[in-house]
Amino acid sequence: xxxxxxxxxxxxxxxxxxxxxxxxxxxxxxxxxxxxxxxxxxxxxxxxxxxxxxxxxxxxxxxxxxxxxxxxxxxxxxxxxxxxxxxxxxxxxxxxxxxxxxxxxxxxxxxxxxxxxxxxxxxxxxxxxxxxxxxxxxxxxxxxxxxxxxxxxxxxxxxxxxxxxxxxxxxxxxxxxxxxxxxxxxxxxxxxxxxxxxxxxxxxxxxxxxxxxxxxxxxxxxxxxxxxxxxxxxxxxxxxxxxxxxxxxxxxxxxxxxxxxxxxxxxxxxxxxxxxxxxxxxxxxxxxxxxxxxxxxxxxxxxxxxxxxxxxxxxxxxxxxxxxxxxxxxxxxxxxxxxxxxxxxxxxxxxxxxxxxxxxxxxxxxxxxxxxxxxxxxxxxxxxxxxxxxxxxxxxxxxxxxxxxxxxxxxxxxxxxxxxxxxxxxxxxxxxxxxxxxxxxxxxxxxxxxxxxxxxxxxxxxxxxxxxxxxxxxxxxxxxxxxxxxxxxxxxxxxxxxxxxxxxxxxxxxxxxxxxxxxxxxxxxxxxxxxxxxxxxxxxxxxxxxxxxxxxxxxxxxxxxxxxxxxxxxxxxxxxxxxxxxxxxxxxxxxxxxxxxxxxxxxxxxxxxxxxxxxxxxxxxxxxxxxxxxxxxxxxxxxxxxxxxxxxxxxxxxxxxxxxxxxxxxxxxxxxxxxxxxxxxxxxxxxxxxxxxxxxxxxxxxxxxxxxxxxxxxxxxxxxxxxxxxxxxxxxxxxxxxxxxxxxxxxxxxxxxxxxxxxxx
Ligand code: ACM
Ligand code: ZN
Numbered sequence: 001x002x003x004x005x006x007x008x009x010x011x012x013x014x015x016x017x018x019x020x021x022x023x024x025x026x027x028x029x030x031x032x033x034x035x036x037x038x039x040x041x042x043x044x045x046x047x048x049x050x051x052x053x054x055x056x057x058x059x060x061x062x063x064x065x066x067x068x069x070x071x072x073x074x075x076x077x078x079x080x081x082x083x084x085x086x087x088x089x090x091x092x093x094x095x096x097x098x099x100x101x102x103x104x105x106x107x108x109x110x111x112x113x114x115x116x117x118x119x120x121x122x123x124x125x126x127x128x129x130x131x132x133x134x135x136x137x138x139x140x141x142x143x144x145x146x147x148x149x150x151x152x153x154x155x156x157x158x159x160x161x162x163x164x165x166x167x168x169x170x171x172x173x174x175x176x177x178x179x180x181x182x183x184x185x186x187x188x189x190x191x192x193x194x195x196x197x198x199x200x201x202x203x204x205x206x207x208x209x210x211x212x213x214x215x216x217x218x219x220x221x222x223x224x225x226x227x228x229x230x231x232x233x234x235x236x237x238x239x240x241x242x243x244x245x246x247x248x249x250x251x252x253x254x255x256x257x258x259x260x261x262x263x264x265x266x267x268x269x270x271x272x273x274x275x276x277x278x279x280x281x282x283x284x285x286x287x288x289x290x291x292x293x294x295x296x297x298x299x300x301x302x303x304x305x306x307x308x309x310x311x312x313x314x315x316x317x318x319x320x321x322x323x324x325x326x327x328x329x330x331x332x333x334x335x336x337x338x339x340x341x342x343x344x345x346x347x348x349x350x351x352x353x354x355x356x357x358x359x360x361x362x363x364x365x366x367x368x369x370x371x372x373x374x375x376x377x378x379x380x381x382x383x384x385x386x387x388x389x390x391x392x393x394x395x396x397x398x399x400x401x402x403x404x405x406x407x408x409x410x411x412x413x414x415x416x417x418x419x420x421x422x423x424x425x426x427x428x429x430x431x432x433x434x435x436x437x438x439x440x441x442x443x444x445x446x447x448x449x450x451x452x453x454x455x456x457x458x459x460x461x462x463x464x465x466x467x468x469x470x471x472x473x474x475x476x477x478x479x480x481x482x483x484x485x486x487x488x489x490x491x492x493x494x495x496x497x498x499x500x501x502x503x504x505x506x507x508x509x510x511x512x513x514x515x516x517x518x519x520x521x522x523x524x525x526x527x528x529x530x531x532x533x534x535x536x537x538x539x540x541x542x543x544x545x546x547x548x549x550x551x552x553x554x555x556x557x558x559x560x561x562x563x564x565x566x567x568x569x570x571x572x573x574x575x576x577x578x579x580x581x582x583x584x585x586x587x588x589x590x591x592x593x594x595x596x597x598x599x600x601x602x603x604x605x606x607x608x609x610x611x612x613x614x615x616x617x618x619x620x621x622x623x624x625x626x627x628x629x630x631x632x633x634x635x636x637x638x639x640x641x642x643x644x645x646x647x648x649x650x651x652x653x654x655x656x657x658x659x660x661x662x663x664x665x666x667x668x669x670x671x672x673x674x675x676x677x678x679x680x681x682x683x684x685x686x687x688x689x690x691x692x693x694x695x696x697x698x699x700x701x702x703x704x705x706x707x708x709x710x711x712x713x714x715x716x717x718x719x720x721x722x723x724x725x726x727x728x729x730x731x732x733x734x735x736x737x738x739x740x741x742x743x744x745x746x747x748x749x750x751x752x753x754x755x756x757x758x759x760x761x
Contacts, residue, residue: 028138032513035496037161045113049152051079051585056093062124066094076143092116106162124253139516168495169198169466175205176471178235183477192252194492200257206267206286210236218272226285242317255320264330267292276303278338289472289731291329299340315371328378354384364388398451403518405461412467418447422470427531427705440550445490467491478524483524512590527595530585536709537602542578557585608690610716615760619647620668628661632698646756655726658733664724668759670719681705682741686723701730
């Protein structure tokens with residue numbers, strides 16, 4: 001009875017306070033700010049944000065930031081917070097105080113159970129303080145819709161904060177694939193949450209011109225379109241859309257830096273205006289990845305007029321201090337053959353084509369200086385002499401950055417090994433096809449922008465770092481997000497947080513909370529997948545399947561073909577399988593969100609008997625047909641084949657020029673040395689072994705052999721058939737692979753690459 005009365009008492013107390021206490025979700029426990037602030041002191045108690053909380057605002061700048069906060073929290077909390085000039089309790093004050101002595105991007109944030117006070121000397125600093133305040137609230141604060149059954153509590157803390165570097169950026173390539181305005185804005189929203197302040201937008205390249213230039217309409221009419229697998233890929237931003245993006249970013253304190261590439265990566269422009277190339281064209285907008293040989297002609301005065309007119313329009317759209325001119329990967333072959341370029345070299349007393357590139361860049365530098373713009377370019381602009389006022393982005397490792405900074409030029413460090421977000425972030429056998437490279441979240445996080453080899457007094461020239469998002473293999477917006485997140489957030493901490501405070505395990509723990517914020521923005525971030533076993537495994541007795549992940553994360557699996565969930569068996573030790581079984585396995589974040597399901601088909605097999613044939617000649621039989629095909633399903637309609645023998649690669653030259661599309665079917669025998677289980681790996685469209693379709697890459701971009709499979713084989717001759725479609729699929733020419741087939745006994749460590757001469761027919 002006594003107990004009952006005390007329950008009633010507690011219930012009444014709750015009703016009196018008109019406030020319920022909800023369980024705090026595990027990912028909302030503790031303080032999870034990313035990037036980590038300079039100093040953070042946690043105190044007792046919480047500030048309770050409720051509908052009566054006031055926003056105390058002084059000055060117009062503070063009002064913009066307060067408006068942002070008021071609007072953001074209104075969606076998730078439903079509160080319409082009142083803005084007032086002063087209050088005594090239950091208020092959040094936002095104050096821009098130029099006399100506060102705080103640096104440009106710095107802020108202080110003090111939370112007590114009664115008040116929240118943010119002070120900065122600039123609106124930008126206040127915006128960052130406001131973002132930190134949002135991160136002190138439960139992750140659901142980012143929800144676009146009302147969230148009930150949650151307490152909007154802010155832990156009492158004192159935070160002093162400012163960034164380590166002033167350039168904390170991301171580069172977005174909208175040329176290889178085009179992304180709509182709303183998608184760009186969505187990324188800006190999220191980048192701003194992590195105090196990223198530069199969006200470098202790569203607007204022109206061989207594969208597309210993506211910005212309207214009124215003086216040269218063909219740049220977008222012609223230069224924005226290319227043909228992929230027989231269909232048009234296009235898109236560009238009108239000048240109004242560019243202004244919209246720039247303004248949206250500015251409201252979130254992100255400067256947008258345009259990149260107009262020169263003298264190379266210019267084929268889209270030259271397709272529209274071939275008169276500015278050395279040869280005069282005609283050209284087609286490039287639909288394969290890689291680097292185009294045709295570049296702007298440096299011998300023609302008209303080229304410089306063309307570029308100057310473009311710059312004149314572009315600078316009016318981007319208020320940013322910097323203007324990026326590209327400068328990377330400009331092959332010099334066309335300049336070597338061009339009389340006008342050679343005449344220019346002579347007339348200007350230049351040593352070679354590298355100095356001609358410097359001459360080119362220096363002329364552009366003058367155009368930019370006339371508009372008060374600082375020129376920045378990729379590290380190739382160092383070759384042949386760096387323009388006096390230029391800054392560089394060091395992408396081919398750290399060397400270019402060290403050289404430029406040592407000479408007193410400003411540098412943004414973007415070395416591929418850490419900040420190229422187009423790299424794989426997990427096992428290429430498991431991850432969607434990427435350009436290559438391998439950079440885990442931890443590797444991005446551990447990046448140190450100030451190179452050890454740089455003299456200490458030159459470190460001030462390192463402006464910061466940025467993640468580079470090259471979009472060749474980002475065929476959809478979802479795939480782009482999958483590559484970018486969460487690595488860009490690791491780089492945000494690299495750019496903001498003092499190096500001695502960085503700690504990957506703390507970062508990963510804080511990310512458990514950040515992932516829920518990303519969920520509110522519907523961001524398709526990467527979740528590590530179970531790695532190790534391939535998808536199609538042959539067994540004769542039994543096997544154990546050992547799974548790993550790129551960072552510690554729980555895995556759940558089933559063996560009965562059903563979808564694994566959080567109640568399925570949790571993976572702890574390798575899984576033993578001794579019969580035909582479908583293993584389904586997936587990872588789970590602390591929030592309960594699960595990764596993609598991996599399905600592993602284990603098949604118990606009788607070894608395939610060897611065939612009894614006499615095959616003494618080395619090589620493969622080959623059938624070739626010409627024509628454009630994009631799927632093995634289309635091959636049935638071919639009725640005319642040319643037959644020959646492929647004794648070595650050169651016998652099949654015709655198949656290795658992507659401009660002559662066709663199909664090749666190779667057939668022969670492989671002499672299997674001993675009974676066993678053999679794993680095959682191939683980028684062929686189809687691979688048949690022992691009469692079975694073992695690898696089927698139909699409908700995939702054929703790179704990095706993603707569909708390895710094993711099969712039990714008896715010693716002796718086993719028939720092999722390979723279907724090879726010479727096409728360009730997803731920007732990758734199959735011809736660049738050649739015949740690529742590797743195999744090994746499953747007990748061996750290494751694969752053997754098979755050449756045509758390793759087969760018999
Ligand atoms: C680059 O990645 N070509 C700058
Ligand atoms: Zn030329």
